[in-house]
Amino acid sequence: GVAFSPDSQQLASAGWGDSIRIWDLSTGKQNRRIRPGGMTFAVAFSPDGTKLASVGSNQVRLWDLDSNQELFSSDLQLERITGIAFAPDGLTFATGGAKEAVMLWDVETGDDLVHLHTTNGGQDVHPVAFSPSGALLASGDRTGTIRVWNLVTGTTAKLRANDARGIMSLAFLSERELLGSVNWYDRTKRTTESSISVYSLSDDGSTLLTSYVFDSPQVELQGAVPFGLSADRERLVTVHRDKLAVWDVPTRNVLRIIERPENSFGYRTHSVAISPDRKYVASEWGSHKVHIWDLETGDELFPQPNTHHGGLISIAVSPDERILATGDEVGYLH
Numbered sequence: 001g002v003a004f005s006p007d008s009q010q011l012a013s014a015g016w017g018d019s020i021r022i023w024d025l026s027t028g029k030q031n032r033r034i035r036p037g038g039m040t041f042a043v044a045f046s047p048d049g050t051k052l053a054s055v056g057s058n059q060v061r062l063w064d065l066d067s068n069q070e071l072f073s074s075d076l077q078l079e080r081i082t083g084i085a086f087a088p089d090g091l092t093f094a095t096g097g098a099k100e101a102v103m104l105w106d107v108e109t110g111d112d113l114v115h116l117h118t119t120n121g122g123q124d125v126h127p128v129a130f131s132p133s134g135a136l137l138a139s140g141d142r143t144g145t146i147r148v149w150n151l152v153t154g155t156t157a158k159l160r161a162n163d164a165r166g167i168m169s170l171a172f173l174s175e176r177e178l179l180g181s182v183n184w185y186d187r188t189k190r191t192t193e194s195s196i197s198v199y200s201l202s203d204d205g206s207t208l209l210t211s212y213v214f215d216s217p218q219v220e221l222q223g224a225v226p227f228g229l230s231a232d233r234e235r236l237v238t239v240h241r242d243k244l245a246v247w248d249v250p251t252r253n254v255l256r257i258i259e260r261p262e263n264s265f266g267y268r269t270h271s272v273a274i275s276p277d278r279k280y281v282a283s284e285w286g287s288h289k290v291h292i293w294d295l296e297t298g299d300e301l302f303p304q305p306n307t308h309h310g311g312l313i314s315i316a317v318s319p320d321e322r323i324l325a326t327g328d329e330v331g332y333l334h
Helices: none
Strands: 002-004 010-014 020-024 029-034 040-045 051-056 059-064 069-075 081-086 092-097 101-106 112-117 125-130 136-141 145-150 156-160 164-172 177-186 191-201 208-214 227-229 235-239 243-248 253-259 271-274 280-284 291-294 312-317 324-328
Touching: 002 040, 002 271, 002 280, 010 040, 010 280, 020 051, 040 081, 051 081, 051 092, 059 101, 092 125, 092 136, 101 125, 101 136, 145 164, 145 177, 164 227, 177 227, 227 271, 235 271, 243 280
Parallel strands: 081 125, 125 164
Antiparallel strands: 002 010, 010 020, 020 029, 040 051, 051 059, 059 069, 081 092, 092 101, 101 112, 125 136, 136 145, 136 164, 145 156, 164 177, 177 191, 191 208, 227 235, 235 243, 243 253, 271 280, 280 291, 312 324
């Protein structure tokens, strides 16, 4: 998972290793490392940038970034928790995970305030997202079902994509418009295809009014398609097997294609994010690297050589300062 800080100065990244890393975007250098003690699937900064929440194989954690201290952790015994989002007021955050688990957490006390039942046959929940006011909370699961809870009135809406296999990403474009990435299996072509749709809801979020699909001949929507939405909701970045597509949300046009080598992306991509100042887009795809691009030019920033296939754990410089040796957690030495 990747997440930008609200001031666009830092990027947090996490993955299959035992570390959460905080990167300085002015230099591309790592300036902080947090060790949660297990795999981390997603991270999120609080709206004021002082805290970082993380979810992993079975734990929810909250960290104070000034001191690097853990504020609280909860062991849920759920095997995996993959979705996380802060409410706009920063007082609560939501998580989504295995066995229908959608939960609301109190930032100050660490209490789990509400358990929202999705009644989807025990299927995993992946993304969660708050509306701009914080009144609505949406979740997407492996059955292709999106649920929208009104946290004020308690009403629930259910949106179902036909033949869908899962909801990859969710975000609110406005208080009443929900953006979702849906993937499904095409039995005729025997391929997994995708759609990116906008769902227009009633005022209380309980009823689907209309929907439309983002579509362009420049982009082939196959496989799982994660996306990132800019803070001003003007730019959308979708991640594909060999490219990133930058969309203008108001016109639904593709502004730019950022090419990547074949198979750089795909199902291994878990997260993509746009910085709040709309200068950067970041993604990861299981390569033990974080990729950062300039959103306007498409140029990759701080490129890293593909030398290691595991977490770097050892480094040494020769006495004459001409040779650098590095070793990783899976036994490779360079």
